[in-house]
Amino acid sequence: MLTIEHLTKQFGKKTLFRDLCLTVEGPAVLWAPSGWGKTTLLRILMGLEEPTSGIVQGVGRVAAVFQEDRLCPQLTAVQNVTLVLPGSAEQYKEQIIKDFQQFGMDAAALALPAARLSGGQKRRTALLRALWAASDTLLLDEPFTGMDPDTLAAAAALLRERCGEKPVLLATHDREAIRLLGWPVVELENA
Numbered sequence: 001m002l003t004i005e006h007l008t009k010q011f012g013k014k015t016l017f018r019d020l021c022l023t024v025e026g027p028a029v030l031w032a033p034s035g036w037g038k039t040t041l042l043r044i045l046m047g048l049e050e051p052t053s054g055i056v057q058g059v060g061r062v063a064a065v066f067q068e069d070r071l072c073p074q075l076t077a078v079q080n081v082t083l084v085l086p087g088s089a090e091q092y093k094e095q096i097i098k099d100f101q102q103f104g105m106d107a108a109a110l111a112l113p114a115a116r117l118s119g120g121q122k123r124r125t126a127l128l129r130a131l132w133a134a135s136d137t138l139l140l141d142e143p144f145t146g147m148d149p150d151t152l153a154a155a156a157a158l159l160r161e162r163c164g165e166k167p168v169l170l171a172t173h174d175r176e177a178i179r180l181l182g183w184p185v186v187e188l189e190n191a
């Protein structure tokens with residue numbers, strides 16, 4: 001269980017959120033207006049940003065889709081995923097290729113270095129990498145950016161299937177994605 005206690009974040013004189021308290025017990029959507037501080041909150045949970053005050057507990061090992069794709073540009077999509085797996089990844093390679101194919105990425109796309117993939121293909125790679133990595137908490141910052149409706153539906157189905165019971169916070173403004181996921185929505189508008 002992930003808990004956020006009395007969290008406040010300020011940049012200079014600007015306060016993003018104040019005294020935020022939240023418990024995340026399973027997969028949830030994080031919804032807030034643009035500029036509220038969702039990315040900043042996820043970065044605090046990832047340990048990349050210090051809160052002004054307050055604490056977070058129970059995050060453990062994090063797997064993430066960052067706001068940017070953060071792929072190794074010279075590696076293929078499959079290699080970007082196997083990179084996060086311990087030991088020899090050979091045994092998982094076949095299943096990872098199947099995941100990409102289910103995600104609409106054909107052999108031609110899988111032969112390319114990540115630098116030459118489309119925006120939506122890069123996003124799919126970042127998402128599969130996060131799902132394959134061993135983690136206690138999943139933090140997903142707008143993971144559906146650049147995906148067409150069919151790909152979005154496949155991504156939502158994969159997330160529903162793979163996330164299990166662990167805490168997940170998925171930041172999105174995409175109402176269709178929220179509907180497809182069917183997860184509880186944490187609305188931070190008035191936090």
Ligand SMILES: Nc1ncnc2c1ncn2[C@@H]1O[C@H](COP(=O)(O)OP(=O)(O)OP(=O)(O)O)[C@@H](O)[C@H]1O
Pocket residue numbers: 011016032033034035036037038039040041
């Ligand atoms: N390092 C920083 N220094 C100063 N201000 C920052 C910094 N990082 C973010 N901000 C500001 O904090 C505010 C919230 O940014 P953030 O990216 O967390 O919002 P968001 O809710 O994720 O927005 P969006 O939905 O548009 O992606 C913005 O006004 C942004 O300019």
